[in-house]
Amino acid sequence: MIESWRWYGGFDRISLAEIAQTGATSIVTALHEIPYGQVWPQQTIADTRKQIAAAGFDWTVVESLPVHEAIKRGDGDLGELFANYRQSMAHLAAEGIRVICYNFMPLLDWTRTDLASPVARGGTCLRFSIPKMAAFDVYMVRRPGAEDDYTGDDLAAAKRWYDAASPADLEQLTGAIMAGLPGAYARYDADGLREALDSFAGLDRAALRQNHKRFLEEVIPTAEELGLKLAVHPDDPPRNLLGLPRIVSDADDIDWILSAVDSPANGLTLCAGSLGANPKNDVPAIAERFAGKIHFAHLRNVSKDPDGSFEEAAHLTGDTDMPALVAVLLREERRRRDEGRDDAEIVFRPDHGHELLDDAARAAHPGYPLIGRLRGLAELRGVIAGLRLGMI
Incomplete structure (x- = not known):
């Protein structure tokens, strides 16, 4: 190899x-x-x-x-x-x-929701959190019908996280989700991402x-x-x-x-x-x-x-x-x-x-x-x- x-x-x-x-x-x-x-x-x-x-x-x-x-x-x-x-x-x-x-x-x-999630013995890792993704989708992007793509437990956990999140937490989540785009590719904020999603309608x-x-x-x-x-x-x-x-x-x-x-x-x-x-x-x-x-x-x-x-x-x-x-x-x-x-x-x-x-x-x-x-x-x-x- x-x-x-x-x-x-x-x-x-x-x-x-x-x-x-x-x-x-x-x-x-x-x-x-x-x-x-x-x-x-x-x-x-x-x-x-x-x-x-x-x-x-x-x-x-x-x-x-x-x-x-x-x-x-x-x-x-x-x-x-x-x-x-x-x-x-x-x-x-x-x-x-x-x-x-x-x-x-x-x-x-x-796509990840966390770029520096703590690891048990020290260091950090990438993480994908369903509750945070649901919070981003439902409460930040506000995508129509987003609630249908998650379980009741997911939505409840998303609501708890979103209600407790600071503006810095919300900004950090958006940055993490955008981080997978390579090189100089344009990043979106939540509103811009919602508009971009419209081009994929249907x-x-x-x-x-x-x-x-x-x-x-x-x-x-x-x-x-x-x-x-x-x-x-x-x-x-x-x-x-x-x-x-x-x-x-x-x-x-x-x-x-x-x-x-x-x-x-x-x-x-x-x-x-x-x-x-x-x-x-x-x-x-x-x-x-x-x-x-x-x-x-x-x-x-x-x-x-x-x-x-x-x-x-x-x-x-x-x-x-x-x-x-x-x-x-x-x-x-x-x-x-x-x-x-x-x-x-x-x-x-x-x-x-x-x-x-x-x-x-x-x-x-x-x-x-x-x-x-x-x-x-x-x-x-x-x-x-x-x-x-x-x-x-």
Whole structure:
């Protein structure tokens, strides 16, 4: 398995020189400064690749080449947006990049309600609280019909939290929910988010699925021609959010997407944390089922609460059996090597570490601290080494 590290380029408080000390050999990044829907210039890609190479890394995976919201909504004439996406793919392929991670989550990317929830033995983690999400949805965004998406207990807990919240608490909650948007992407306040949600009115699960299928039909043939692989990232969290459907949340969803356009280029980013936040998901079993289509892996862990809330756990102590999951990936690598493939090794990265020691002072991108992820990488490295000694 290839150890990689997510780097946010000019937006990152962690330098490539510091990342080199983690032992990771590959960088996962994107051109976060380019607005959604615009072509990624080949020269900019080349300059980024050279910067990464000069620091001693390979740029192995793009995360992400964003899908414009108009494509997710299925708005009007999308020809130019699809053409731009295909052109960006061609520029990436020309610079030797072979895997593109993307997601199809409407409007918001990964979403949390707390960016610094205390951890029992010190440090902080990302957390998703159902009561706080309900409070945001019902009392701050004031989305019509929001109450119907929560249980009575959820709403009661949301009301208690909201009534006790200070203006600073409300501002902090909004900031946390917006934090998952990458790079320079515009953030919303509660009123602005309500207006943005209006543009998705009427978009249901079936429509979003068809829009995803159309996207795949438009770009997968180009991926095949270029020797690229696309890898869809699961929903985070794996549940409908703010009334918007999410369609990459469990094994049935993944099966539908991978079957919608049957191609080796249509694959999966196996995100253990995103899938692990859904109580119905057996993450190692999902990895086993779709192993042949896993083009990239995010290895992290979560601990779930009965109400559907969850928080980021240490990489080896959450609800997912991480050694069992890694064993699946190592067996798949062995199968690919036996086939004589030159792309047998799976690129993975430690994801969403705890903020530990002086991580907080650095103020890195939420969920992406230096020391916390280094701990996760070290733990994963140990699991991989142990399994390779014959335990798989």
